[in-house]
Amino acid sequence: MSSAEFPFIDPPGREQYQPCIKCGLCLDSCPTFQETGEELESPRGRVQLIAAVDRGVVPLSAPKVAATLFSCLDCRACEVACPSGVPIGSLIERGRGQVVAMQRAHRSWRGRAAVGTTTRLALKHLLPNPKRLKQVGRLLAAAQRLGLIKSRARFLAPVGMRRMAEAMPLVPRTLESDTVSSDTPPKARVGVFLGCIMDVLFADANQATIRVLQHNHLGPVVPGGQTCCGALAIHAGERDQARVQARQNIDAFFASDLDYVVTNAGGCGAALMEYPEWLAEDPQYRDKAERFSQKVVDVAVVLEKEGWRAPSRTSPEKITYQASCHLSNVMKAGAAPVRILKSIPGIEFQEMADSARCCGSAGIYNLTHPEMSEALLKRKMADVPDGTETIVTGNPGCWLQMLHGVDAYRPGIRVRHLVQVLDDAYGREALSTPVATGASE
Amino acid sequence: MTVKKDGPIGADVAEKLVGVVGSEHVLLDIEERSLHSYDATIHRFLPDAVVRPASLQQVSDVLAICYQARIPVVPRGASTGLSGGSLPVHAGVVLDLGRLDAIREINQEDLYAVVEAGVKVERFAQAVGAVGLLFPPDPSSARASTMGGGVAENAGGPHAFKYGVFRDYVLGLTVVKMDGTIIRTGGKTVKNVSGYDMTRLLVGSEGTLAVVVDATVRLIPKPAAKRTLLTVYDRLDDAASTVSRIIAEGMQPAAIEFIDDASIRVVESFLHLGLPLDAEALLLIEVDGSEAEVIRQAEEVSRLCRAMKARSVEMATTDQEAAKLWTARKSISSAVARIKPTKVSEDATVPRSQIPEMVRRLKQIGEKYRVDLVVFGHAGDGNLHPNIMCNEDDSEEMERVWQAVAEIFAVTLALGGTLTGEHGVGTMKAPFMRWEHGDQALDMMRAIKAAWDPDHLLNPGKMFPEDAPPWPISLQPWESSLAKERRSSNE
Numbered sequence: 033m034s035s036a037e038f039p040f041i042d043p044p045g046r047e048q049y050q051p052c053i054k055c056g057l058c059l060d061s062c063p064t065f066q067e068t069g070e071e072l073e074s075p076r077g078r079v080q081l082i083a084a085v086d087r088g089v090v091p092l093s094a095p096k097v098a099a100t101l102f103s104c105l106d107c108r109a110c111e112v113a114c115p116s117g118v119p120i121g122s123l124i125e126r127g128r129g130q131v132v133a134m135q136r137a138h139r140s141w142r143g144r145a146a147v148g149t150t151t152r153l154a155l156k157h158l159l160p161n162p163k164r165l166k167q168v169g170r171l172l173a174a175a176q177r178l179g180l181i182k183s184r185a186r187f188l189a190p191v192g193m194r195r196m197a198e199a200m201p202l203v204p205r206t207l208e209s210d211t212v213s214s215d216t217p218p219k220a221r222v223g224v225f226l227g228c229i230m231d232v233l234f235a236d237a238n239q240a241t242i243r244v245l246q247h248n249h250l251g252p253v254v255p256g257g258q259t260c261c262g263a264l265a266i267h268a269g270e271r272d273q274a275r276v277q278a279r280q281n282i283d284a285f286f287a288s289d290l291d292y293v294v295t296n297a298g299g300c301g302a303a304l305m306e307y308p309e310w311l312a313e314d315p316q317y318r319d320k321a322e323r324f325s326q327k328v329v330d331v332a333v334v335l336e337k338e339g340w341r342a343p344s345r346t347s348p349e350k351i352t353y354q355a356s357c358h359l360s361n362v363m364k365a366g367a368a369p370v371r372i373l374k375s376i377p378g379i380e381f382q383e384m385a386d387s388a389r390c391c392g393s394a395g396i397y398n399l400t401h402p403e404m405s406e407a408l409l410k411r412k413m414a415d416v417p418d419g420t421e422t423i424v425t426g427n428p429g430c431w432l433q434m435l436h437g438v439d440a441y442r443p444g445i446r447v448r449h450l451v452q453v454l455d456d457a458y459g460r461e462a463l464s465t466p467v468a469t470g471a472s473e
Numbered sequence: 474m475t476v477k478k479d480g481p482i483g484a485d486v487a488e489k490l491v492g493v494v495g496s497e498h499v500l501l502d503i504e505e506r507s508l509h510s511y512d513a514t515i516h517r518f519l520p521d522a523v524v525r526p527a528s529l530q531q532v533s534d535v536l537a538i539c540y541q542a543r544i545p546v547v548p549r550g551a552s553t554g555l556s557g558g559s560l561p562v563h564a565g566v567v568l569d570l571g572r573l574d575a576i577r578e579i580n581q582e583d584l585y586a587v588v589e590a591g592v593k594v595e596r597f598a599q600a601v602g603a604v605g606l607l608f609p610p611d612p613s614s615a616r617a618s619t620m621g622g623g624v625a626e627n628a629g630g631p632h633a634f635k636y637g638v639f640r641d642y643v644l645g646l647t648v649v650k651m652d653g654t655i656i657r658t659g660g661k662t663v664k665n666v667s668g669y670d671m672t673r674l675l676v677g678s679e680g681t682l683a684v685v686v687d688a689t690v691r692l693i694p695k696p697a698a699k700r701t702l703l704t705v706y707d708r709l710d711d712a713a714s715t716v717s718r719i720i721a722e723g724m725q726p727a728a729i730e731f732i733d734d735a736s737i738r739v740v741e742s743f744l745h746l747g748l749p750l751d752a753e754a755l756l757l758i759e760v761d762g763s764e765a766e767v768i769r770q771a772e773e774v775s776r777l778c779r780a781m782k783a784r785s786v787e788m789a790t791t792d793q794e795a796a797k798l799w800t801a802r803k804s805i806s807s808a809v810a811r812i813k814p815t816k817v818s819e820d821a822t823v824p825r826s827q828i829p830e831m832v833r834r835l836k837q838i839g840e841k842y843r844v845d846l847v848v849f850g851h852a853g854d855g856n857l858h859p860n861i862m863c864n865e866d867d868s869e870e871m872e873r874v875w876q877a878v879a880e881i882f883a884v885t886l887a888l889g890g891t892l893t894g895e896h897g898v899g900t901m902k903a904p905f906m907r908w909e910h911g912d913q914a915l916d917m918m919r920a921i922k923a924a925w926d927p928d929h930l931l932n933p934g935k936m937f938p939e940d941a942p943p944w945p946i947s948l949q950p951w952e953s954s955l956a957k958e959r960r961s962s963n964e
Contacts, residue, residue, distance in 0.1 A: 036960075050814035055513045055807040056553035056617035060593070069571050069591075071508045071552070084507040088956025089519075096504035115743045116810035 037086050040133035042271060042313055044126040049083045051116045052076065058120070061113035063390045063408055064103055072100050075110035075120050082127050098131045102147075103404065105397055106267050107357035107390035108302075121362070122309055128269030147268045151396065155270050159228045159260040160277050166232060219338050220291040222252040225281075225328075227300045228260035229428045237428075240455035241296045241331055247458050248340045252294065257284035263303035263358075266310065267395045278307045279317055282324045293327045294334050296451055298359025298427040299395065304328040305363060330359055330426065331451055332368040343457035346378040351453070352420045353381075354412070354434060355388045356427030369426055369450050376457055382417040389415075393433030409433060413441040422446040424453060481521045481564070486542045490524055490566075493534040498525040498572075509567040512552040512559050513614075515815055515865060516900055516942070517949045518934075520547070520561035527572040529647060529655065529686045536684065537653030539566055545930050546651065548680040550590065550622030553614040555806075555818045556899030558626055558679045562934025562942060570621050573686060576600050584692045585644060585661050590621025590685050594628075606692040609636035612895070613803040621685045627677030629895035631728035631759070631802070634853030638895060640676040642691045648675060648683035651931040661689055674921070679897050680932040682925040699727065699761035700771050701795035704783045705752045709733065709836070712754035713829035715781040716852040719758075720825050724773060729853030730757040730802050731832075736849040739808040740801045748801070752784065756852070757802050759795075805849050806858065812845055813862040817874055819901075821885035822856040822894030834884045835859050842877040844870070856894035865948055875945035882908065900934060903941030 034043050058075040059065050065074040072081075078100055084090040085097060101124055110120050135145055158164055222245060226238055245252045258281055262274035281304065285293050295301035305328045307321040314321075329337070351373055359365045374381045392398060392408030416423060423434050423445055431447055438445040482490075482501070490499045500506070500523040510517045521544070526532045539546045545565030552559050561567050574591040579601055586608070588597055594615040598608050611630035612618055622628070624646070629638040645659030659665055659672035675682055706712040716729055732740075732755040741748045748755070756778070760770035775786045789795035810816055823831045832848060835857070839846030850858035859881055863874045882892055882905045892902045892909050906915060919937065922929070934940045 047814075051810040053513060053807060053810045053814075053816045054511050054552070056551055056614060057804070057807055059551065059617040060595075069574070072505060077508050080511060081504060081508060084504075084510075087952050088959060089952055090503050090507050091959065094502070094504050096502060100504075115740070115804035115807035117743065117808075118810075 035086065037088055037092060038130045040130050040137075042126055043130055044082045044086065044123045046086060048119050048123050048126075049079050049086070052079045052083070052114075052118045053116055054080065055116070057115060058110040058113045061109040063105055063107065063109070063392070064404060067404060067407055072096060073103060075104075075114075078104055078124055078127075079118060079120055082123055085127075092130060092134055097127075098135075101127045101131060103401060105357070105390045105392070105394040105408075107394060108361035109357065109388065109390065112361050119309075122306075125266050125269070125271075128267070129271040130269075132269035147270070151268060151400075152270065155265045155268055156273055159264060160262075160273075160280075162228070162231070162259065168232070218251040219249045220334075221289060222250045222292045222294050222334065223285050223288055223290040224252045224254045225261070225285075225293055225295045225297075225300060225304065226254065226258060227295070227297045227428065230297050230300070234428050234431060234449065237296055237449040237451055240449065240451040241294070244331070244335070244451050244454045244458065245294065248335060248338070250334065250338055253288055253290075255284045255288050257287070259284075261300040261303040262310070263299050264395050266303065266306075271310065275310055275314070278310050278321065279314075282307065282317060282320050285324060285327075286320065290327060292329050292334050293324065294329055294331050296331045296426065296449065298330065298356030298363055298365070299429055301328055301330050302358035302362035328363075330363050330365045330368070332372055332426070333363075333365050335372065336368050340372075342372075342375040342377075343454065343461055344377065346376055346453070346457035346460060348378050348380065350380045350382055350419050350421045351424055352384045352417055352422075353387060354384060354391060354423055354425045354430055356425060356430045357388065357390045357394070359426045360388045365426070369424070372450065373424060373453065376453070378457075379453070382420055384417060385415045387415075391430050391433045391437070393427075393429040395429055398433060398436075405433075409437045410441065413437045416442055416445065420445055422448055422453075424448055424450050426450055482544060482566070483542070486538060486544065487522065489538045490522070490535060493531050493538070494524060494526050498527075500524075509549065509552070509569070510561070512554045512557060513818075514555060514557045514560070514899070514901055515817065515948060516557050516560055516946070517952070518560045518562050519564065519951060519955070520567040521564050523567045523569055525569045525572050529573075529649070532568070532570075532573075532684055532686050533649050533653045533655050535566070535568065536649050536651055540652045540928075540930065543928065543930065545933050546684075547932050548621070548625065548684045550619030550625075551593070551614075551617045553618045554622065554626060554897065554899065555820070556626070556679075556893065556897040556901045558897050558899040558932070558935060559622070560900060560934070562900060562940070565930075568684060570619070570684075570686070573621075577687065579604060579606070579692075580661075581606070583661060584694075585689055586692055587687060587689050588620050589687045590619060590624075592620045594618050594620055594623055601692050602695060605695050607695040608642065608690060608692055609633075610639050610642060613806055620688060620690075624676050624685045624688050625678065625680045626897040627895065629851065629854075629856065631730050631799075631851055631853075633856070633895070634729055634851060635725055635727045635761075636693075640673055643672055643676050643688050644691050645689040646672055646675055646685055647687045648685050650683050651926045651928070656683065659689065663691060677897070679899060679935055681922060681936055682931070684931070696727075696761040696763075698764045698767045699759055699795075700767050701789040701798055702756075702758040702760070702771060702774060702778075702786060703789070703798055704756045704758065704775075704778045704786045705749050706754045706756070706782070707752060707784050708782065709753040709832060710829060711782045712756055713832040713852070715756060715778055715783070716828050717826055718777060718781060719774065720853070722777065724770065724777070726758050726770065726774060726853065727761040728757070728759040728851070731755075731828075731848070731850055731852035731857065732757065732802065732805065733848045735812065735845070735847040736805045736809065739811045739847075740805050742811060743804055743808045744797070744801050746797060746801055749784075756783075757798055802849075806860070809847050809860050809862055812847065813864050815863045815865040817861040817863065817878060818896070819859050819861075819878065819881055820850070820856060820894045820896045821859065821881055821890060821892065822854070823885055823888045823890035825853075825855045827888045827890070828852055828855055828857070831855075831857060831885070831888060831890070834888075835881065838877050838880050838884070842873040842880075844874055844877050846877070851894075854894070855890070872945070879905075898936045900941050901946075903936055904938050904944035906936065906938055
C-alpha cells in the first residue's frame with residue numbers, strides 16, 4: 033500500500049496519525065524538544081509533519097522532513113506520554129522508510145542523504161553477518177591491544193566514531209551460537225537472543241545471561257541461524273533489510289519449541305517485539321511474527337515471571353540504574369531490573385532522576401547526530417547520583433554511551449549489565465557457600 | 474470591522490524581521506509554517522511566517538514592523554489551546570513566544586513572582602513549590618502550556634474550584650500593542666484601584682488586544698497537607714447530585730472532578746490503574762489544609778458521598794497513588810481520541826446547582842444527535858467538558874456534531890451558564906457570542922478592541938462572529954487547494 037504523497041511500500045498510515053489531537057502532552061517527554069523547544073523537534077511536530085505530507089501540504093522531499101524524522105532518537109518516551117495511543121515510533125520509522133526510498137529512487141537526489149553509504153553498507157553486510165562481525169571484532173580487539181585505538185589510528189575515523197572507539201571496552205571472546213547444556217530440566221523452554229553488537233563487544237554479558245538463567249533453572253538454548261534483530265536497519269529507514277532479518281530470526285527461533293525468547297538488550301528486544309508491525313503486509317509471516325513477538329521478554333522480566341533466587345550477598349557497591357529507553361518504553365520492563373538490584377544484599381541502590389530519559393545513544397544516533405547526543409549525555413551524567421560506583425544498564429547502545437560518558441565526565445565509575453552483577457554475586461556464593469551449606473545440613 | 478491586511482510577507486519585511494531576531498528565528502519554509510498551523514482544536518490555518526523573538530524589545534520591534542506592513546500577528550505559546558486562540562486564521566505572522574522562558578523573580582516576602590510568557594505552567598508551579606509557595610491554576614495541559622497562554626486565555630483547571638483561575642492571580646502585566654508600544658499594567662500589590670483595571674481586562678483577552686510578554690503573579694502559601702479521594706457511583710445522577718450537595722453543605726474541597734463511564738474506559742485503557750469499568754461515574758475529590766483539617770474534611774466528604782449512594786469511597790494512601798489518579802484525570806481530554814479520531818471539545822459552564830440537570834441534558838443531546846458524547850470536567854465549579862468524538866471524514870456525522878454543539882450552547886445559556894469556562898472563545902465559540910452577550914455588549918467589546926488595535930491586525934478571526942470562520946465549521950478547505958497547486962506545479 034502506498035499513496036500519492038508516500039509512494040513507497042508500507043507508508044505512515046492515516047489511521048495511525050489521525051488520533052493525534054495535537055494536545056501537546058508529548059512535547060515535554062521528548063529529549064530533542066527539551067533541548068531545543070522547537071515544534072519541529074517534537075513528537076507532535078513530527079507526527080503532524082507526516083500528516084501534512086500525507087495531505088499534500090508539504091512535499092516528502094522538503095529538507096526539514098528528512099531532518100526531523102532522523103533527528104528523532106526513537107526513544108519512544110512520547111508513546112508512553114501519549115494518552116491517545118498514537119503509534120509515534122511506527123509513524124516515524126515508516127516516514128524514514130519513505131525518505132530513504134525516495135532518495136534512492138531519485139538518482140539525481142542532491143540533498144544530503146539521510147543515511148550515509150557507510151552506514152547503509154554496514155547495516156546490510158556487516159551487522160546481519162555474525163561471521164564478518166566477529167572478524168571485525170577480532171580486528172578491533174587486536175587494534176585495542178596493540179594500542180592503536182587510543183593512538184594515531186583514531187584520527188582516521190569520523191568524530192563520533194572516534195569518541196566511541198576511545199570508550200570501547202576490550203572486546204572479549206565471543207560466544208559460539210550453539211545449544212547450551214543444562215544439568216537440571218528447566219522450568220521453561222528459553223531461547224537466548226544474542227544480538228550483533230552485544231555478541232561482539234559485550235559477549236561477557238551474553239555468557240553471564242546464560243549462567244544466570246541456568247542458575248535459576250531456566251537453562252536456555254541458543255538457537256543457531258539467528259541474526260541481528262534489525263533495529264538499526266529499521267531506525268535507518270532500511271525497512272526491507274530489516275524485514276529480511278526479522279524473517280530469519282523468526283525461522284531460527286521457531287525451529288525450537290520455546291516458551292520465551294529472552295533478550296538482554298532493550299533495543300533488540302523492542303525490535304523483536306515489533307516484528308508484527310514490520311511484517312504487517314507479509315501474509316506469510318504476519319501471524320508467525322505475532323506469535324513470536326508474544327514470546328519476547330527481557331532477562332530481568334523472565335526471572336521475575338518464572339521465579340528467581342536472590343543471591344545471599346555480594347560485595348558492597350553503590351549502584352544506580354540507567355533504564356534503556358526501549359526496555360522501559362517498548363518492552364515495558366518497568367521496575368523489574370531495579371527490583372532485582374534492590375533485592376541483592378550488599379548493593380546500595382541509588383535512584384537516578386528521570387532515569388528513563390534517553391542517554392543520547394539511540395542506536396547509531398551518537399554517530400549521526402553527535403552534538404545532540406553529547407548534550408543529552410552530559411545531562412545524563414549530571415543525573416548520576418554522587419558516590420555512584422557502578423552504573424547498571426540493559427542495552428549495548430546505552431552501555432557504550434555510558435562508557436563514553438563516565439570517561440568524559442565521571443571518571444572512575446564502572447558500567448555493567450544487570451546480568452553481570454547477578455552472575456558475579458552467584459559466583460561469590462559458589463566460592464563461599466559450601467561451608468555454610470555444610471554447616472546447615 | 475474587517476482585517477486590513479496586505480498579503481504574504483514580502484522579501485523586504487522578511488529582511489527587517491531577520492534584522493531583529495536573526496535568520497534562524499524567521500521561519501518561512503512550508504515545513505515550519507505547517508507546524509504552526511494547528512492547536513488542539515480541529516482547525517488548521519497556514520501562517521505566512523513564524524517569528525521567534527527572545528526579548529521584550531524584539532517583540533516590540535517585530536510587532537512594529539508587522540504593523541507598518543499591515544501583516545496580522547498571532548501570539549503563540551505552546552499551541553495546546555482548545556478554542557483556536559493561537560491559530561493564524563487570516564495568515565500573517567505567528568509570533569512564537571517560547572524563547573521568552575525566564576522566571577525572573579520569586580519574591581518570598583511579598584508573595585509574588587515575575588515570569589515570562591514562554592515559561593511552562595508546570596515548570597513555574599514546581600519552581601514556586603520548591604520554596605513552599607503555591608500557584609494554584611493547573612490546566613491539564615500544564616506540562617506543555619505556557620504562562621503567557623494561561624494569561625491570554627484566563628486558564629483554570631481542577632483547583633479553580635477553591636482557588637480561582639489565572640485572572641485571580643495576575644497582579645500586573647507587560648504587554649506590547651500591535652503598533653509596538655510597550656505598556657505596563659497593574660503592579661506588585663494585592664490591592665490596587667488606580668485607574669481602569671487593564672490587567673484584568675487583558676487576562677482572557679486571547680491575544681486580541683496586546684501580546685503578553687511577562688506577568689507578575691500572586692502566590693499563596695502551600696497547604697501543609699492534601700488527600701485525594703476516589704468515589705465510585707453506579708448512577709451518573711447520584712454523582713452529579715453529590716457535587717451540588719457538597720457545595721450546598723458549604724464544604725470546600727480543593728477540587729471536585731467528574732468522570733463519566735466512557736472517560737473511565739479510555740483512561741483505563743491508557744494507564745491500566747484498575748478503575749471500575751462498570752461504574753457510571755467517578756468523582757475525584759481533593760481536600761487540602763492542615764493535617765488535622767484534611768482528615769476532618771476527608772471524613773465529612775466521604776460520609777456525604779456514601780449518603781449520596783456512592784458505591785465506594787477510597788482515599789489514596791500514598792502521594793504516588795494520588796498522583797496517578799490525577800494523571801488519569803488530566804489524560805482524559807486526550808485519551809478520548811481512542812474512541813474516535815476527531816475531537817470537538819467544549820467547556821460549557823453552568824451555575825453549580827444546575828450540574829445534575831446539565832449532565833442529564835448533555836446525555837440527552839448525545840442520544841438525540843446520535844453522537845459519541847463524553848462528559849468529564851471540573852464539576853466543582855460547574856465547568857463540564859462535553860467532548861464529542863467523531864470522524865472528520867464522515868460529513869454526515871459532522872453535520873450532526875455541529876447541531877449537537879449548537880444545542881449544547883443553547884442549553885448552557887438557558888441554564889444561566891456561559892459558552893466557555895476556561896478554554897476561551899477563539900474560533901470555536903465566536904459564532905455564538907451574540908447568543909450570550911447580545912449586540913450592545915458585543916459592541917462595547919468591539920470598541921475596546923478598536924482602542925487597542927484599530928486595524929484588527931492582532932490575532933484576527935477570534936472572539937467576534939464577523940471575523941471568525943463561518944459556522945458550521947468546514948474543515949481546512951485551503952489544504953486541498955494548496956495540495957492541488959503543488960502537484961500541478963510539479964507536473
